[in-house]
Every structure is written in structure tokens, then in C-alpha cells.
Amino acid sequence: MISVEGIDGAGKSTHLPSIKELIERTGRQAWSTREPGGTPLGERLREMLLHEPMTPLTETLLMFAARREHCQREIWPRLESGTWVICDRFIDATYAYQGGGHGVDANRIAEIERATLDGFRPDRTFIFDVPVDVGRERLAKGRSLDKFEREESAFFERVRATYLARAAADPQRCRVVDGTRPIAVVRAELEALVTTL
Numbered sequence: 606m607i608s609v610e611g612i613d614g615a616g617k618s619t620h621l622p623s624i625k626e627l628i629e630r631t632g633r634q635a636w637s638t639r640e641p642g643g644t645p646l647g648e649r650l651r652e653m654l655l656h657e658p659m660t661p662l663t664e665t666l667l668m669f670a671a672r673r674e675h676c677q678r679e680i681w682p683r684l685e686s687g688t689w690v691i692c693d694r695f696i697d698a699t700y701a702y703q704g705g706g707h708g709v710d711a712n713r714i715a716e717i718e719r720a721t722l723d724g725f726r727p728d729r730t731f732i733f734d735v736p737v738d739v740g741r742e743r744l745a746k747g748r749s750l751d752k753f754e755r756e757e758s759a760f761f762e763r764v765r766a767t768y769l770a771r772a773a774a775d776p777q778r779c780r781v782v783d784g785t786r787p788i789a790v791v792r793a794e795l796e797a798l799v800t801t802l
Contacts, residue, residue, distance in 0.1 A: 606684060607802075608695035611733030612765050613754045614740030616784035616791065620733070621693055623792050627799040628689050636683055639693035641668055643675040655751040661707035665714060668699050673721045681725075695727055697771055697779075702753060705767030706760045726778065729802060731795070732768050733784040737761040 607624065609617045621637060628635040641651040650671040654664060672695070680690050696718060703709045735743075737758050744754055772779035780798055782791060 608727040614743035615733035641671040647671040
């Protein structure tokens with residue numbers, strides 16, 4: 606399983622189809638999904654999470670409820686059948702957004718993670734990184750924003766710092782990808798990363 610992370614506007618959505626295509630070019634089956642979401646229940650929870658006001662701990666619990674359903678119904682069965690899973694956000698997003706961004710204690714997040722995921726983690730995580738002002742500038746182009754995307758710059762600075770700290774703490778799993786470079790350059794790096802898996 607590959608998870609793809611980063612602050613809003615870092616370039617995840619641009620490169621997710623390329624990652625799937627690169628895996629399929631090696632002859633392997635691949636399936637793309639997203640969090641929150643990925644199941645009918647997860648998509649309903651996504652609407653609530655992106656648009657309804659709630660406390661940070663409530664957000665965290667709903668994220669994990671959606672994630673457990675996603676794993677149980679879709680991710681784990683596909684992995685067991687030999688399909689590669691590419692997920693737009695996973696566990697690191699909760700530590701970054703609800704933890705770093707909104708201040709939920711990382712130890713509490715870890716407790717909920719242990720209770721719901723039984724130690725499951727992605728095999729590789731690509732963290733797309735851009736300065737906050739670059740991400741915000743990209744977000745400003747052309748669509749309405751959800752409640753996370755409307756947060757202040759200081760929120761995104763904390764989210765970004767949490768992502769980078771998690772990457773530094775788990776270099777075997779996490780790879781930081783500089784999302785400020787041209788698309789073709791980033792794609793070439795992703796190709797090199799995928800072919801070594």
C-alpha cells in the first residue's frame with residue numbers, strides 16, 4: 606500500500622493518477638482511493654468532516670471510524686488479493702491535521718490508531734511538500750474551499766511541520782517529494798521511487 610500525503614495544494618491530486626499508472630506499467634494491479642471516503646459510509650462521513658463544525662477530537666474519531674470501515678471493506682481485501690492500493694491521505698493526515706493543526710495530543714491519536722487498525726500502516730508514504738504560501742496560492746485558483754482548506758496559514762505551517770517530523774522519524778516508510786518542481790521532474794522522481802518497491 607502507498608499513501609500520498611501533504612498539505613492542501615502540495616500536488617497530491619495532480620500526481621496520484623501517475624502513481625497508479627506507473628504501478629500498472631510494471632504489470633501489477635492497482636486501485637486508487639481516498640480518505641476520508643472510499644466506502645459509502647466513508648463518503649457520507651467525508652461530507653460531514655469537510656463541512657460541519659465539530660471539535661478536534663470528534664473529527665479524529667470520525668476519521669478513524671471512516672478509516673476502519675475503509676480498511677475492513679476495501680483496503681485489506683484488495684491487498685490480500687494482490688492488488689496494490691494507492692490512498693490519497695491515510696494515518697499521517699490525522700496526526701498532521703487533527704494533531705499538528707488542531708492540537709489533538711499525538712499519544713491520544715496513537716491510542717485510537719492502535720484500537721482501530723491493529724498495527725496496520727502503509728508500506729510506503731509519499732509526502733508532497735511545498736511552502737504554505739505556494740499551497741495557498743494553488744488553492745485560490747478556481748473552486749470553493751472546504752473547512753480545512755479555509756484554515757489560516759499558521760494552521761498549515763503546523764500541519765506541514767508535523768508531516769516533515771513524521772517523515773524524519775520514519776525514513777524507511779516515508780519519502781518527502783518536493784512539490785514545487787515542474788510536473789515532469791516530479792513524475793520522474795516518482796517513477797524511480799515506484800520501480801524500487
